[in-house]
Amino acid sequence: MGTSQKEVAPNRCASPIYKFYSSTSWIEGSAEDQLKHVAGMDGVLSIAAFPDLHPGKYGPVGCALLSTRIYPQLIGNDIGCGMSLFALDLPGHKFRLNKSAQKLRALEEPWGGDPAARLVAAGLSPELAPESLGTIGGGNHFCELQTVETIFDGDAMKAADLEKGQLLLFVHSGSRSLGTSTFATVQDQLEGLASLSDAAQSYLALHDKAIVWASLNRAIIAERAANALRCDLRLVCDIPHNLIEKHEDGWLHRKGAAKADCPLVPLAGSRDALSFLLKPAVNRPEALLSLAHGAGRKYDRASMNGRAGTNRQERDNLTRTSFGGLVICEDRQLLIEEAPQAYKDPAHVVQQLEALSLATRVAALKPLVTFKKAMTEDLRAERQEKKKRLQDRRAAR
Ligand SMILES: Nc1nc2c(ncn2[C@@H]2O[C@H](COP(=O)(O)O)[C@@H](O)[C@H]2O)c(=O)[nH]1
Numbered sequence: 001m002g003t004s005q006k007e008v009a010p011n012r013c014a015s016p017i018y019k020f021y022s023s024t025s026w027i028e029g030s031a032e033d034q035l036k037h038v039a040g041m042d043g044v045l046s047i048a049a050f051p052d053l054h055p056g057k058y059g060p061v062g063c064a065l066l067s068t069r070i071y072p073q074l075i076g077n078d079i080g081c082g083m084s085l086f087a088l089d090l091p092g093h094k095f096r097l098n099k100s101a102q103k104l105r106a107l108e109e110p111w112g113g114d115p116a117a118r119l120v121a122a123g124l125s126p127e128l129a130p131e132s133l134g135t136i137g138g139g140n141h142f143c144e145l146q147t148v149e150t151i152f153d154g155d156a157m158k159a160a161d162l163e164k165g166q167l168l169l170f171v172h173s174g175s176r177s178l179g180t181s182t183f184a185t186v187q188d189q190l191e192g193l194a195s196l197s198d199a200a201q202s203y204l205a206l207h208d209k210a211i212v213w214a215s216l217n218r219a220i221i222a223e224r225a226a227n228a229l230r231c232d233l234r235l236v237c238d239i240p241h242n243l244i245e246k247h248e249d250g251w252l253h254r255k256g257a258a259k260a261d262c263p264l265v266p267l268a269g270s271r272d273a274l275s276f277l278l279k280p281a282v283n284r285p286e287a288l289l290s291l292a293h294g295a296g297r298k299y300d301r302a303s304m305n306g307r308a309g310t311n312r313q314e315r316d317n318l319t320r321t322s323f324g325g326l327v328i329c330e331d332r333q334l335l336i337e338e339a340p341q342a343y344k345d346p347a348h349v350v351q352q353l354e355a356l357s358l359a360t361r362v363a364a365l366k367p368l369v370t371f372k373k374a375m376t377e378d379l380r381a382e383r384q385e386k387k388k389r390l391q392d393r394r395a396a397r
């Protein structure tokens with residue numbers, strides 16, 4: 001069994017950091033500085049860091065942290081963000097790439113369902129951010145049509161009733177405006193919250209609702225996509241990666257770390273790389289019941305300007321993949337910020353997890369169509385209006 005590198009931050013009281021990556025992994029120094037900082041925070045007992053580790057706004061992304069105190073800023077505003085994988089009953093031979101891409105554009109239209117009914121059925125108040133339900137959101141959230149490219153663990157695939165060539169939907173989204181408003185209530189509490197305090201209890205109550213909301217949101221996004229593709233769907237796994245959970249020794253914070261106390265965990269690649277389905281190992285307590293959730297960022301959003309999509313030809317190329325797939329992202333800035341070059345190599349991340357006996361690969365999943373953002377008439381008009389306002393303001397100066 002491979003061993004993680006254990007490090008104790010210089011602070012005398014700092015907790016151990018178990019690093020589940022090696023010198024061959026792309027890890028920014030600033031991400032490790034953030035790890036050391038959080039290891040020294042009051043009440044922190046242990047940290048597990050995965051090969052998708054990268055610096056985040058409020059702390060490191062790609063890690064799990066056990067603490068006696070509650071730290072909402074480690075989770076940030078996208079509480080409950082996660083990835084859900086669904087099997088489609090669309091036979092591979094009936095699949096048409098261009099037609100499917102066209103159909104998935106329907107995801108940009110407002111959802112025509114009954115948010116109140118769905119919220120109530122999920123045990124939530126009908127007033128809980130109904131307007132955002134069924135929407136993907138920005139950043140690196142997506143709804144991706146994939147196919148099973150390679151099977152590594154036939155038994156696990158059989159148990160999940162999946163086969164080679166199977167069409168899948170992979171949805172990455174979170175709690176949208178609900179997570180943002182929940183985080184806003186505690187955003188300034190950088191020193192964390194005593195777990196029994198009123199502030200912690202009311203944050204956790206809202207947080208738990210955001211987890212359920214985010215999962216429901218992913219299910220509705222997938223239903224909308226399956227409807228557009230005129231097929232049925234079946235949930236394979238639904239795994240959050242931004243959340244706090246009660247653990248026997250304290251509070252387990254996962255930021256960009258997949259909850260791994262379950263049979264199958266997806267690991268996202270990029271829109272032009274394979275994603276993976278993993279089987280978590282069960283005997284690594286230092287990993288804090290968690291796994292890497294993706295490839296992890298190599299370059300932050302701002303530094304992608306100039307690295308990708310610098311001219312029209314390059315931007316056009318970004319809407320097609322090296323697998324022959326298509327990307328629907330009609331927001332130029334988003335197309336560039338989320339270019340595949342912004343991410344590390346997911347195959348390396350998986351290889352590291354396997355080398356350290358944290359997980360084994362079950363299957364590799366190939367992206368066919370990645371939906372992020374389509375330009376509707378309303379959006380186009382909104383954009384033009386904004387452009388005009390800017391021009392008028394400049395002219396008035
Ligand atoms: N299959 C795809 N994976 C993608 C895409 N864009 C990003 N990614 C991966 O998802 C994780 C999510 O990171 P998070 O910290 O924001 O939750 C990221 O690390 C990438 O590996 C995509 O279009 N398709």
Ligand SMILES: [Mn+2]
Pocket residue numbers: 081082172241
């Ligand atoms: Mn996420």
